Amino acid sequence: MYRFSRRGFLASGATALALTLVPPGRAPAASGNHRLVPGPARVPLLGDSAPATPVWAYGGRVPGPEIRLRQGAPLRIEVENGLGQDTTVHWHGLRLPNAMDGVPYVTQAPIAPGGRFVYEFTPPDAGTFWYHPHVRGSEQQGRGLYGALIVEEATPPKVDRELTWAIDDWRLAEDGTIQESFGNGMDLSHAGRLGNLATLNGRDSGQFSVRAGERLRLRLINTANARIFALRFEGHRPWVIALDGQPVAPHEAAGGRVVLPPAGRADLILDMAGDPGASFAVIDDYNSRASYKFLDLVYQDAPPLRASPLDSPMALPANPLPEPDLANARRHEIVLAGGAMGSLRSAILNGEELGIRELAGLGKVWALNGIAAHRVDMPPLLTFERGRTQVLALRNDTAFPHPMHLHGFSFRVISRNGRPNPRREWLDTVLLERDETAELAFVADNPGDWLFHCHILEHMEAGMNAVFRVT
Ligand code: C2O
């Protein structure tokens, strides 16, 4: 039976706690120098009164230290591998030099146990980004290796509190330890590793304390392996001001629902319009038949901070993204195929055409344009002329949703399902539901070999990745 209930989980433990303010997981840095050490740790995912869960973490914490800097400032991060296996760090969503992208065998040699690597770059864009390993992602990220990377605008909108919410989904055993079933055939071929415990900044997401009248900026980051969240803030009207780190014209979330695929981010402005002492649920209803309460917003018993909501502007300053030139673009079709209940009969694996049964036996069940990736450093699926606008026309020919991520670039979503997309938002991870299509446009201005893959980590590991070369 599918189970997703915080309530049923160690019921005598964490969930019975009184109001606790979830730690924002934030450590402002005075300089652009950081040190990240991934290694084993124990963290109280289920709260302080339950046994701590053995995890893998950066600096012993989940999420890892929040890296913050001003737009235009340089960053230097020394990574020392405290794991018993290779690792790398990928800076998700950042436009950076290819050699800093953190992809083993493609942009660098993996960092061996005990080894170190220094990442140095200057992020050009302000926004909400994050970091995670790019080796055995299903297990390394699934055990807790991730953290936020926030690039601050020179002139941010005025808010009372700014919070980073890293949202995760864990598959725990009854004793509170992580279930070891990484990369099993069921997860690979279906919806990925879905869990049974939702966390906010590494804690069971029970309650969150707010003050009447305050204006919050929430930076949401979905760090789950596979779970898609769709959060509804009961009694509140979240405004979206950025998606995947890039500003959008401020707008109310469609239907009041903020959809966050794995790796997706959304910056929200939330005016706390409830009364002191009131409490409102935040519901995840992505799966309408298994919706559940993600957390409660609990209003302090203090007088409202102000009589009426702030009406200062919410819009973020633009980032220096190159504008696609659609009249002179090169167009590429990419078909997503495979998985359980799909129509894929065969695919090329390592140069050989194999039937779906053989592919399943090898754990490679997803394909892009008929090719199931057998390693990360694949020969390029597409080659782009540097400086030229590229349009990727994606079609999801499978029975599952796929959040498709392009390294090194943000792209404009110019159409969905054959219709022009009025908002033309910039994303780095676009969610395609089954049978959906989308057209993405970007200027291939950054040379190197860049990964393109599904961010359901089990899908990536089961063949859904490719390399694009910008020459
Ligand atoms: Cu979050 Cu290959 O990326």
Ligand code: CU
């Ligand atoms: Cu996928």
